Amino acid sequence: MPNQTPNDSIFSQLEAFGHKKIVFCSDPDTGLRAIIAIHDTTLGPALGGTRMWAYKSEADALEDVLRLSKSMTYKAAIAGLNLGGGKAVIIGDSRKDKTEVLLRKFGRFIKNLNGEFITAEDVGTNPKDMEYIRMETQHVTGLPESIGGSGDPAPVAAQGVFMGIKAAVKELYGSDNLTGKSVIVQGIGHVGENLVRLLRDENAMVYASDINEERLGQVAKKYGAQAISNNNIFDISADIYAPCGLGATVNTQTINKLKCGIIAGSANNQLEDEHIHGQMLLDKGILFAPDYVINAGGLINCYSELMGFSKKRTLQLTENIYDATRNILKLSKTENISTIEAANKIAEKRIADIKKVKSSF
Numbered sequence: 001m002p003n004q005t006p007n008d009s010i011f012s013q014l015e016a017f018g019h020k021k022i023v024f025c026s027d028p029d030t031g032l033r034a035i036i037a038i039h040d041t042t043l044g045p046a047l048g049g050t051r052m053w054a055y056k057s058e059a060d061a062l063e064d065v066l067r068l069s070k071s072m073t074y075k076a077a078i079a080g081l082n083l084g085g086g087k088a089v090i091i092g093d094s095r096k097d098k099t100e101v102l103l104r105k106f107g108r109f110i111k112n113l114n115g116e117f118i119t120a121e122d123v124g125t126n127p128k129d130m131e132y133i134r135m136e137t138q139h140v141t142g143l144p145e146s147i148g149g150s151g152d153p154a155p156v157a158a159q160g161v162f163m164g165i166k167a168a169v170k171e172l173y174g175s176d177n178l179t180g181k182s183v184i185v186q187g188i189g190h191v192g193e194n195l196v197r198l199l200r201d202e203n204a205m206v207y208a209s210d211i212n213e214e215r216l217g218q219v220a221k222k223y224g225a226q227a228i229s230n231n232n233i234f235d236i237s238a239d240i241y242a243p244c245g246l247g248a249t250v251n252t253q254t255i256n257k258l259k260c261g262i263i264a265g266s267a268n269n270q271l272e273d274e275h276i277h278g279q280m281l282l283d284k285g286i287l288f289a290p291d292y293v294i295n296a297g298g299l300i301n302c303y304s305e306l307m308g309f310s311k312k313r314t315l316q317l318t319e320n321i322y323d324a325t326r327n328i329l330k331l332s333k334t335e336n337i338s339t340i341e342a343a344n345k346i347a348e349k350r351i352a353d354i355k356k357v358k359s360s361f
């Protein structure tokens with residue numbers, strides 16, 4: 001989705017990002033300060049995680065929720081889901097400030113939106129927190145399996161990234177077989193570890209890095225990956241670079257050093273600047289599988305839970321990421337536009353088409 005740097009007036013920001021609705025949730029009794037951003041509901045109710053983060057300023061929190069909710073609109077559209085885009089942020093330190101009453105109060109604000117917004121876990125929240133929200137509203141997903149939810153979305157997210165990697169490899173090498181291909185997985189947390197497992201199962205060679213050295217040692221040993229220092233990532237020649245930690249790791253500095261033909265990983269917002277770095281990658285002939293397209297497995301898992309969870313159906317929808325990625329790479333090639341621009345075009349077309357369906361009755 002397009003990067004924008006709106007000025008700091010709230011209404012200008014809403015107009016620049018194209019949001020439908022913003023709800024500011026303030027409750028001094030519980031200490032709740034949250035923002036729910038509903039970007040677009042053309043395709044269905046806005047679904048997005050609730051992030052709890054100690055933002056430096058309220059302006060930072062607002063910008064984050066606007067940016068993240070917009071990307072959810074694009075992610076759902078490309079994945080072919082009948083969902084709109086939304087996101088929520090709770091301002092606070094999740095290790096100190098998170099309480100049952102705060103989460104339940106937040107649940108009441110979601111309840112008041114009457115299904116226009118559905119939430120799930122994100123950075124700083126977990127399935128247990130979703131259980132608290134569920135006590136006040138049914139508009140929450142990503143619940144633990146023990147209470148009928150879809151459970152941990154990370155293995156599904158990893159499966160989607162794996163399909164995206166295969167699609168990119170097919171484009172570059174003519175076959176999607178990963179045997180013998182080398183992959184740098186940066187960040188071997190919930191998604192990264194599952195990705196390492198899938199890659200090793202297909203006999204890819206994996207270089208793994210993580211700032212958590214203890215975890216890195218364990219995961220590398222378990223799957224037969226080669227542990228590398230985070231500082232060496234851009235010195236290593238490999239077929240694929242899979243960022244699975246934080247965003248913005250693809251920037252002017254790193255693109256100039258990168259020795260990989262493909263970038264495909266789970267981290268959200270991998271390009272520091274969508275336009276500048278999308279174009280730079282195109283010019284350098286590095287194939288970028290857009291992050292929001294190939295990491296949609298987590299969202300698909302949540303969507304399945306809403307539809308009456310079926311593992312088989314979830315897997316089918318996740319495997320569609322292969323074709324979705326292939327179509328984007330094809331459009332990028334035929335129109336000579338960056339892959340992120342191609343993905344945005346396809347997402348925007350689906351939303352515009354469905355708007356026509358919903359324009360009457």
Ligand SMILES: NC(=O)c1ccc[n+]([C@@H]2O[C@H](COP(=O)([O-])OP(=O)(O)OC[C@H]3O[C@@H](n4cnc5c(N)ncnc54)[C@H](O)[C@@H]3O)[C@@H](O)[C@H]2O)c1
Binds near residue numbers: 154188215245299
């Ligand atoms: N969990 C999901 O279902 C899901 C779905 C879609 C997208 N994502 C995105 O994928 C990424 C990973 O998610 P996760 O659930 O695995 O998170 P996680 O917190 O479990 O794992 C992230 C890992 O990255 C490591 N890390 C952080 N910064 C790093 C750096 N600079 N270099 C190397 N390692 C670093 C952390 O130590 C951690 O082990 C995030 O960007 C997340 O937003 C996750």
